[in-house]
Amino acid sequence: MADINLQEIHDFMISIARRAGEMITSAHPTTLAAGSKKNSADLVTETDQAVEKLVSTSLREKYPDFAFMGEETYKPGDALTAAPTFICDPIDGTNNFVHRYPYVSISLGLAIDRVPTVGVVYNPFTDVLYTGIKGQGSFVHQAGQKHQLPLSPPTKMEDLSSCLVAVEWGSDRSGNDFAVKSKTFSNLAATKEQGGGMVHGLRSFGSAALNLCGVATGGLDVYWEAGCWAWDVCAGWVILKEAGGVIADANPGNWEPKVDGRRYLAVRGGEGQNDIVKELWGLVEGAFEVGL
Secondary structure, eight states: OTTSOHHHHHHHHHHHHHHHHHHHHHOOOOBOOOTTOOSTTSOOBHHHHHHHHHHHHHHHHHOTTSEEEETTTOOTTOOOOSSOEEEEEEEETHHHHHTTOSOOEEEEEEEETTEEEEEEEEETTTTEEEEEETTTEEEEEETTEEEESSSSOOOOOOOGGGOEEEEOOOSOOSHHHHHHHHHHHHHHHSOGGGTSOOOSEEEOOSOHHHHHHHHHHTSOSEEEEESOOHHHHHHHHHHHHHTTOEEEOSSTTOSOOOTTSSEEEEEOSSTTHHHHHHHHHTTOOSOOOTTO
16 A cells, blocks of 8 residues: 555546536436336436446546446445455435435545545535545535635534434335334434434435535534445545544444445544444444345
């Protein structure tokens, strides 16, 4: 890893993200036939595929010895290895994109030894760019300004009743994992007298990468999710960790989740963050089967 120029890679990834952003904002999305997708909530567009082709071609030309993993070219059985690997979601928030709701990003990460190491998340509709390099901090670039994350000194988190929590329904709408989500969402919202978390609110924005960046900024306190993939979280993982956040497993008890483990609990920087993880784990009703 010592001979890999992370800053150069970081800068090149930003240039690709901005080029991809131009494709995304100029597109007129229409959904493709279902194909390998699960159901009517699991969408893909021609733009998803075109953006991933642009990204993968550009990266392979510049870094031919690196591996590539992307949402649109993933095949069952493909596994993340210890080799330097670019991990890409060409459009994180495809449902938003189709509905023209501008909470959309390109998520582009680099993992080395299976560890998220460089992250770039770019929302081309708002022209907000989040970046991070392992050991070098993370930043948000907006309106010509660059700010280190988090955006303000982190405050202590007393308990979940002081937290704004991001969650996502995902495209699986039946079975064990859907039940775990539904029951746990209710537990998070319920009053303390009911044994719940009484959180300030639950937010579902439709983009895992931007949710992680929201926690990194400090605007969101917690993000709890299962069912998403390495390409959804690799870039945001770097950005969050470099902002002082922690990532645990969405299932209770595991403090060392894998980037491709498909279960994530992210908490912003600040005193009390581990207590928040434990409190949320106590409200999880059941256990996710995905990733096991």
